[in-house]
Amino acid sequence: MRRQIVIAFVYTLxxxxxxxxxxxxxxxxxxxxxxxxxxxxxxxxxxGVIVGSRIIGQPFTGPSYxxxxxxxxxxxxxxxxxxxxxxxxxxxxxxxxxAASVAAEQxxxxxxxxxxxxxxxxxxxxxxITPAAAEFQIARVAQARHIDQAALRTLIAKHTQGRQFGVLxxxxxxxxxLNRDLDRFCERQQ
Amino acid sequence: xxxxGWIQIFLFFGALLVSAKPLGVYMAKVFAHEKxxxxxxxxxxxxxxxxxxxxxxxxxxxxxxxxTSMLWLSLISLLLTYALQRLQQYLPLNPQHFPGVAPDxxxxxxxxxxxxxxxxxxxxxxxxxxxxxMAALAYHNFLSAATGIAVAVAFVRGICRNESKTLGNxxxxxxxxxxWVLLPMCFIWALLLVSQxxxxxxxxxxxxxxxxxxxxxxIGSDGNPTTQTITTQTIAQGPVASQEAPKMLGTNGGGxxxxxxxxxxxxxxxxxxxxxxxxxxxxxxxxxxxxxxMTRAPAHGWAVFAAMSVLFxxxxxxxxxxxxxxxxxxxxxxxxxxxxxSSLQPGGNMEGKEVRFGIADSALFASITTDAxxxxxxxMHDSFMPLGGMVTLINMxxxxxxxxxxxxxxxxxxxxxxxxxxxxxxxxGRTPEYLGKKIESFxxxxxxxxxxxxxxxxxxxxxxxxxxxxxxxxFLGNSGPHGLTEILYAYTSxxxxxxxxxxxxxxxxxxxxxxxxxxxxxGRFLMIVPMLALAGNLARKNLVPASSGTFPVHTPxxxxxxxxVVLIVGALTFFPALSLGPILEHLLLHAGKAF
Numbered sequence: 022m023r024r025q026i027v028i029a030f031v032y033t034l035x036x037x038x039x040x041x042x043x044x045x046x047x048x049x050x051x052x053x054x055x056x057x058x059x060x061x062x063x064x065x066x067x068x069g070v071i072v073g074s075r076i077i078g079q080p081f082t083g084p085s086y087x088x089x090x091x092x093x094x095x096x097x098x099x100x101x102x103x104x105x106x107x108x109x110x111x112x113x114x115x116x117x118x119x120a121a122s123v124a125a126e127q128x129x130x131x132x133x134x135x136x137x138x139x140x141x142x143x144x145x146x147x148x149x150i151t152p153a154a155a156e157f158q159i160a161r162v163a164q165a166r167h168i169d170q171a172a173l174r175t176l177i178a179k180h181t182q183g184r185q186f187g188v189l190x191x192x193x194x195x196x197x198x199l200n201r202d203l204d205r206f207c208e209r210q211q
Numbered sequence: 212x213x214x215x216g217w218i219q220i221f222l223f224f225g226a227l228l229v230s231a232k233p234l235g236v237y238m239a240k241v242f243a244h245e246k247x248x249x250x251x252x253x254x255x256x257x258x259x260x261x262x263x264x265x266x267x268x269x270x271x272x273x274x275x276x277x278x279t280s281m282l283w284l285s286l287i288s289l290l291l292t293y294a295l296q297r298l299q300q301y302l303p304l305n306p307q308h309f310p311g312v313a314p315d316x317x318x319x320x321x322x323x324x325x326x327x328x329x330x331x332x333x334x335x336x337x338x339x340x341x342x343x344x345m346a347a348l349a350y351h352n353f354l355s356a357a358t359g360i361a362v363a364v365a366f367v368r369g370i371c372r373n374e375s376k377t378l379g380n381x382x383x384x385x386x387x388x389x390x391w392v393l394l395p396m397c398f399i400w401a402l403l404l405v406s407q408x409x410x411x412x413x414x415x416x417x418x419x420x421x422x423x424x425x426x427x428x429x430i431g432s433d434g435n436p437t438t439q440t441i442t443t444q445t446i447a448q449g450p451v452a453s454q455e456a457p458k459m460l461g462t463n464g465g466g467x468x469x470x471x472x473x474x475x476x477x478x479x480x481x482x483x484x485x486x487x488x489x490x491x492x493x494x495x496x497x498x499x500x501x502x503x504x505m506t507r508a509p510a511h512g513w514a515v516f517a518a519m520s521v522l523f524x525x526x527x528x529x530x531x532x533x534x535x536x537x538x539x540x541x542x543x544x545x546x547x548x549x550x551x552x553s554s555l556q557p558g559g560n561m562e563g564k565e566v567r568f569g570i571a572d573s574a575l576f577a578s579i580t581t582d583a584x585x586x587x588x589x590x591m592h593d594s595f596m597p598l599g600g601m602v603t604l605i606n607m608x609x610x611x612x613x614x615x616x617x618x619x620x621x622x623x624x625x626x627x628x629x630x631x632x633x634x635x636x637x638x639x640g641r642t643p644e645y646l647g648k649k650i651e652s653f654x655x656x657x658x659x660x661x662x663x664x665x666x667x668x669x670x671x672x673x674x675x676x677x678x679x680x681x682x683x684x685x686f687l688g689n690s691g692p693h694g695l696t697e698i699l700y701a702y703t704s705x706x707x708x709x710x711x712x713x714x715x716x717x718x719x720x721x722x723x724x725x726x727x728x729x730x731x732x733x734g735r736f737l738m739i740v741p742m743l744a745l746a747g748n749l750a751r752k753n754l755v756p757a758s759s760g761t762f763p764v765h766t767p768x769x770x771x772x773x774x775x776v777v778l779i780v781g782a783l784t785f786f787p788a789l790s791l792g793p794i795l796e797h798l799l800l801h802a803g804k805a806f
Contacts, residue, residue: 026283029283036260037291052405065419072420076475077475078475096429100446100447101447104334108715110538110562111540112806136550136558142564147567153549
């Protein structure tokens with residue numbers, strides 16, 4: 022039995038070095054060489070200041086930006102504390118929260134709100150909204166920014182990603198990139 | 212449900228169907244020590260490991276020695292994982308300066324990763340250092356998976372060997388599973404995932420300036436609202452891809468981040484999602500082909516594969532249907548939410564789901580992760596519709612034999628195969644045989660131990676938790692029947708070594724950390740030991756040639772019987788509990804009741 026314990030102990034140490042240390046460093050080395058931007062989180066900069074990551078959502082409120090989805094991560098889009106609401110479909114808390122979101126989104130429109138715009142994502146960091154949710158917000162943003170709805174449609178189309186390879190996933194609009202482009206567009210207009 | 216959704220589901224299954232055989236044949240070669248193209252790379256490493264550790268690779272083990280070696284490795288690696296968590300503040304690679312993990316939480320986590328469960332009572336990005344993630348947690352993603360594969364290989368050897376006292380060498384099997392199977396696949400998967408946007412670095416968390424600063428009003432402890440303006444976003448980083456690959460390929464499932472595979476840095480694109488889902492089922496599917504190859508009965512391997520596939524499609528169809536439905540409580544006189552699928556949105560129940568995955572990929576992922584003992588999630592099961600959530604629960608309650616965990620799924624299914632053969636034998640009044648081995652009293656006793664310990668732990672612990680208002684019930688995130696489901700899910704997930712959660716339950720308490728820890732240990736080791744005893748007993752018997760009275764184990768009839776046995780054992784055991792949880796919630800939801 023003592024021999025078994027010694028073997029188990031040394032085996033644990035040796036395999037920890039191989040699989041716990043050497044393997045992740047080897048992957049890091051190759052990943053940093055082949056895909057440096059992706060491996061480092063697709064960080065976006067503006068005039069040298071980090072303004073976020075391309076694939077991590079940010080909160081947007083008020084009439085002049087396209088809203089992202091409600092978030093249950095920390096105080097909203099806290100990328101150091103990801104997570105969903107974990108409220109079930111019969112939860113009163115969930116229904117009240119959704120009712121409040123619907124009221125806010127319907128301030129300028131009487132259309133039915135697309136479901137993704139009033140439900141929290143699993144990560145709380147969802148960078149995307151559906152094309153339906155983007156379309157729903159066009160009238161409000163156009164009014165707040167005094168720009169043409171057609172110009173907004175063009176911007177949305179530019180930031181809409183179809184299904185990957187034509188089949189995988191769902192079509193989506195990246196909110197952070199759309200809003201940054203919206204700001205740039207309005208600056209150019211002035 | 213949409214046509215595109217079904218195309219994605221069949222695409223996934225087609226990929227699995229094509230890869231099962233080549234991988235199974237390769238693994239059969241690896242564990243028979245035949246030549247493979249990987250030898251040139253890994254044979255020297257293997258030899259070096261044996262020399263340093265002092266392992267005699269020619270030595271064969273009886274089932275008892277095989278089991279004790281497995282238990283010692285698990286215990287010692289568990290203790291090391293506990294120590295690394297407790298001491299992480301004194302160790303390198305801790306850029307966020309996290310303090311040591313609390314004792315009960317560290318114990319729960321160490322048990323969780325050692326048993327291939329990966330239940331997480333902690334929020335990873337605010338609790339554990341990069342070193343703990345790599346050397347303690349991702350390490351177990353390799354070793355616990357390799358242990359599962361080794362035990363499954365030993366079980367299959369028990370079936371094929373003729374009058375043998377031994378089952379192979381545990382250390383050799385684990386080492387070959389790690390080096391020949393897991394390591395090369397993980398390396399490729401990790402890089403593919405990085406190419407999609409999974410991060411892989413050792414940087415401290417990134418501070419970003421928000422494009423639009425947000426005013427947040429919170430109610431303080433004195434009851435007065437305070438408003439603060441949030442101008443920055445802290446974005447967690449880390450060596451994620453290298454952990455993500457063994458997390459999925461080894462059906463571990465423990466997330467680098469709290470949101471697991473819903474987090475954009477763990478699962479950024481639909482293709483990374485496909486890779487992750489495929490990784491969960493790949494080795495378990497390969498193992499069915501390995502069973503066919505090693506027992507020289509490839510048709511039997513495919514019959515087992517077929518039984519698993521039937522159960523898989525039943526689960527996916529139900530979940531996908533349930534999640535595509537509109538929540539009737541969001542379609543009332545005062546509330547108008549558009550939940551209809553169209554070309555612009557997937558519709559359905561989007562709470563807890565990501566837009567890039569929509570309904571089909573979320574339902575598919577949830578079915579796969581609970582069919583196997585993975586437990587990674589790309590959507591929050593707690594927010595599923597009652598019937599969708601119920602399928603994930605049932606998948607685990609059936610014993611995770613639908614492809615199942617790496618190794619664990621195969622030996623779990625083989626227990627049901629032995630029961631099926633036994634029942635068929637009773638029907639025709641002959642001593643049952645399985646691939647030339649007579650199934651006798653001791654074998655059935657061990658198989659039944661395996662089948663009974665499982666519900667005893669799930670229902671026993673759930674009942675205790677429900678009877679303790681301050682310890683069990685106080686930490687529920689939802690009330691009504693959904694609350695019961697949260698508790699039932701927690702003990703099912705831990706006993707079945709799955710690790711996914713109805714995460715509304717706040718399980719980071721002394722009671723839950725310790726009782727769930729006990730459930731994980733029971734679900735892993737109290738089930739492996741009878742299973743190895745059964746394997747040892749089978750190996751000792753002589754192989755008898757098949758006769759006209761032998762029940763064939765490669766026909767559609769056998770597949771149907773096997774599916775029936777799995778369903779009947781599961782349904783008889785758990786139907787009463789399910790009817791008080793998700794089934795009741797489904798009925799109340801459609802009656803318009805909220806809690």
